């Protein structure tokens with residue numbers, strides 16, 4: 301059946317031509333056209349056996365003619381063909397590259413249906429057999445793919461947990477006990493709440509738990525709630541749909557929950573999460589699915605959460621600052637990480653391990669400490685715990701001359717330690733030895749005649765202001781930021797810049 305006069309008017313095809321009629325006319329034309337123009341055509345039945353192949357196709361792939369392919373399974377003739385998938389799924393594949401030998405064919409595949417709609421076979425056309433004309437494009441594509449794979453590998457590496465539980469140095473009773481509890485937590489898949497002062501090794505333990513758990517091959521992703529500005533926390537955790545934000549950030553962004561899928565999400569400073577976000581977090585934990593901002597689609601998750609806090613969350617619950625339901629959901633396994641002053645007997649081993657690590661990173665020989673220096677370290681109050689000890693040792697390594705560092709030299713360094721952190725042990729322990737302050741090294745005393753660059757003075761003043769604010773606010777960074785009149789993210793950036801943060 302062809303087009304008749306009834307189908308035409310002075311403009312050619314008549315508007316309103318019956319779709320069935322149009323179809324019956326257009327389909328054979330389309331096929332004839334494609335078959336004539338393209339480089340080869342093949343048809344298979346429901347079992348993906350060849351029912352017809354154009355001679356052009358046959359000669360292209362080295363067969364005498366199309367008849368010699370009849371009845372054979374499509375993969376026996378074209379090993380990379382995906383016509384079987386088209387037959388099975390009933391879905392076309394409009395444009396694809398099919399490898400054949402060292403060539404690539406540009407192909408299109410469509411299912412063939414009987415009048416009742418049932419799939420009875422599929423048609424494949426080779427639109428273009430010289431994919432090598434596309435070589436520059438393919439090369440670029442290949443390079444981009446290689447770069448993408450490399451970036452993905454690097455990202456995965458960055459999301460690997462570095463530490464194991466054995467990296468938690470210490471053999472004191474409290475250290476041994478916390479490591480025992482961490483090992484037990486690794487055997488379970490429940491949510492963990494780590495509480496302990498800043499710098500006690502909560503993140504180290506979280507990584508250790510992850511690395512010993514069944515999720516060890518999955519990602520370990522850490523987020524510090526206190527470091528993310530309030531208005532960005534939701535996007536950071538749950539991600540955004542494309543266009544959720546106007547301006548620069550119009551693209552979709554994966555949230556940390558999705559990045560941690562199949563692994564562990566470490567939520568540090570969980571006490572800093574606002575009440576509305578606590579509700580959202582609870583829902584995600586209960587339902588194990590996430591709904592990115594601005595999207596109305598939920599995505600399933602398989603994430604274990606380890607949360608950490610240095611504040612007393614139970615007290616926060618009592619005050620109404622933290623939701624009781626979220627607290628109980630997080631507190632399934634509760635581990636209290638001891639302060640360094642509760643395990644002074646571990647200081648020596650810690651010093652040794654930290655000095656080795658510092659030396660390995662700096663490429664220098666490990667610093668040696670004289671016995672009186674070690675004794676002095678063991679007596680400090682360490683409000684900043686192991687992190688503070690590490691910072692001090694890093695400074696000691698930088699300042700050290702040849703030979704072991706003795707007690708007097710170390711006392712001088714302790715005297716110049718960050719005032720908010722270098723609380724003499726006298727405050728916390730009756731066995732205290734007050735550090736010897738060095739007048740020369742005190743940041744505020746400069747020799748009379750010396751002129752220092754303005755930038756140095758300003759940086760020094762800023763550092764002093766930051767430390768004073770932290771001290772005045774009992775180490776509470778949120779409060780300190782607000783009293784300094786800067787954002788929390790701003791405060792974090794400055795603390796890092798001055799080496800006061802981690």
Ligand SMILES: Nc1ncnc2c1ncn2[C@@H]1O[C@H](COP(=O)(O)OP(=O)(O)OP(=O)(O)O)[C@@H](O)[C@H]1O
Pocket residue numbers: 467468469470496497498499500501502503504505568608610650653686687690
């Ligand atoms: N027991 C330990 N053995 C070896 N290193 C430790 C130990 N505890 C802490 N550290 C080191 O001290 C530093 C701080 O540790 P970490 O970040 O795990 O503390 P944190 O409790 O998570 O601190 P914050 O609450 O401030 O986030 C890291 O460099 C870590 O490697």
